[in-house]
Amino acid sequence: MPDRPLRGDSRADRLHRRAVQVVLARFGLISNNRWLITNPEFFTEAKEIQSLLSDVYEVKEVPFKGLDACLHLLDLPDAAPSVHVSEREIAVVADLTRLDREVKDRRYSVFGNLGLFFKYSMATLERCHDIYSFHASSLYVPERHELIIVAGPPAAGKTVFLLEGLVRGYQIFSAEMTHFRLEGNKCTFFKGALWDNIRLGNFIYDFPQAVERLKLRLPKVQDVWATKIPVSLHKNAPKADTIVNPTVSLLFPKIEAGRDKAIVSDVTDKRKLAKMVFDNLTEKIAGTTLLYECLPVGSLDAPDLMARRLATAQRFVNYKAVPIKQAKTILAGAKNCMEGVS
Numbered sequence: 562m563p564d565r566p567l568r569g570d571s572r573a574d575r576l577h578r579r580a581v582q583v584v585l586a587r588f589g590l591i592s593n594n595r596w597l598i599t600n601p602e603f604f605t606e607a608k609e610i611q612s613l614l615s616d617v618y619e620v621k622e623v624p625f626k627g628l629d630a631c632l633h634l635l636d637l638p639d640a641a642p643s644v645h646v647s648e649r650e651i652a653v654v655a656d657l658t659r660l661d662r663e664v665k666d667r668r669y670s671v672f673g674n675l676g677l678f679f680k681y682s683m684a685t686l687e688r689c690h691d692i693y694s695f696h697a698s699s700l701y702v703p704e705r706h707e708l709i710i711v712a713g714p715p716a717a718g719k720t721v722f723l724l725e726g727l728v729r730g731y732q733i734f735s736a737e738m739t740h741f742r743l744e745g746n747k748c749t750f751f752k753g754a755l756w757d758n759i760r761l762g763n764f765i766y767d768f769p770q771a772v773e774r775l776k777l778r779l780p781k782v783q784d785v786w787a788t789k790i791p792v793s794l795h796k797n798a799p800k801a802d803t804i805v806n807p808t809v810s811l812l813f814p815k816i817e818a819g820r821d822k823a824i825v826s827d828v829t830d831k832r833k834l835a836k837m838v839f840d841n842l843t844e845k846i847a848g849t850t851l852l853y854e855c856l857p858v859g860s861l862d863a864p865d866l867m868a869r870r871l872a873t874a875q876r877f878v879n880y881k882a883v884p885i886k887q888a889k890t891i892l893a894g895a896k897n898c899m900e901g902v903s
Contacts, residue, residue, distance in 0.1 A: 580625040583617050583682040584740050584751050585690045589631035597634050597657055603672035607756045608791045611667040615791065616674045616737050617682070618752045618802070629689040632678060634671065642856050644677075648688060648863075651681060653852075660853040669854050677850050677858055684846045684861045686740065692751065693873050695739040696844045699753065700726040701799050701807070707886065708750060708807040709902075710739055711814060712841045718816025720759055721895045723794070724768040727775070729899075733794040734804065738845070743876060748883045750804045755794045761785035767895040811888040812902065813837060816895055823893035825901030831878050834888050839874035843867070 577595040581588055581604070590598040607614040614620070633652045642655035653671060661670060668675040686692040697712035698719040709731070711722040723733060735753025742749050762785040764772050772779065775792060782788045811834070828834045843862065850858040877883060886903070893900060 820894035823900035
């Protein structure tokens with residue numbers, strides 16, 4: 562991790578600003594501490610576990626105009642911490658230099674991959690661009706023009722499907738969030754993160770073939786299941802950043818160690834499937850955030866967003882432009898995760 566510079570000047574005339582884009586949403590970042598809004602460990606250093614690049618494909622620098630929302634970070638010594646969130650603005654006032662120095666799990670920083678900015682960007686994509694985000698990895702099978710969406714919460718086993726897909730020669734479209742937008746007779750999917758934090762045990766015991774395919778050199782550690790390494794999947798991704806009107810397979814897995822026979826069930830009830838899609842689309846936005854492990858921030862969801870999201874979920878599962886080939890729940894082990902999936 563790079564050394565942090567000294568605290569920024571707290572005078573209003575010394576505010577620093579930049580703008581970044583996530584998928585199609587544009588954000589202004591404003592702070593009296595330049596380091597807070599430029600720290601490469603979150604924005605560009607993909608090999609850091611806490612990097613935003615394990616959430617989204619890229620955080621692109623853009624001109625400071627045409628913004629959808631702004632984040633104001635005021636770094637003041639001895640300030641009483643406060644967080645204000647509205648549809649178009651976040652304001653955080655705190656001794657951010659101290660919080661940033663003392664936080665143990667940097668994923669919960671403002672710009673960490675489990676932090677406030679990431680969740681806010683997902684809500685802003687919905688609010689301003691009608692782009693919705695599955696908490697899902699996804700695999701693309703070009704010869705069938707098929708997108709396999711593997712949806713589920715943390716520890717559901719999404720990474721297992723990525724590695725199985727790699728072994729099968731599928732392309733990786735996203736490791737974490739799969740974004741889409743419905744427009745008329747068109748459904749556009751946007752490329753997601755191509756860095757994934759993967760447990761060494763998955764490579765050593767479950768998918769050694771993936772090590773060869775990815776040309777990895779694995780470190781030697783005492784506990785391979787407690788150790789994750791950042792892995793680039795870029796060379797195994799489609800060249801295009803969008804996929805339009807693919808056939809879709811929706812998988813909702815739960816992977817358990819030692820399970821040698823998969824239990825696979827078809828989800829045929831469209832109302833049930835719409836609820837499953839809605840719940841998954843809601844996951845990253847609705848949860849609370851414990852910023853810097855000590856500053857609670859409530860849900861970013863809102864009634865209008867929820868209503869639009871439910872309508873989108875219902876439309877998605879009945880959308881003629883998105884033929885759903887199969888929708889399945891899967892209880893399996895790592896090595897038989899695709900059992901029963903056509």
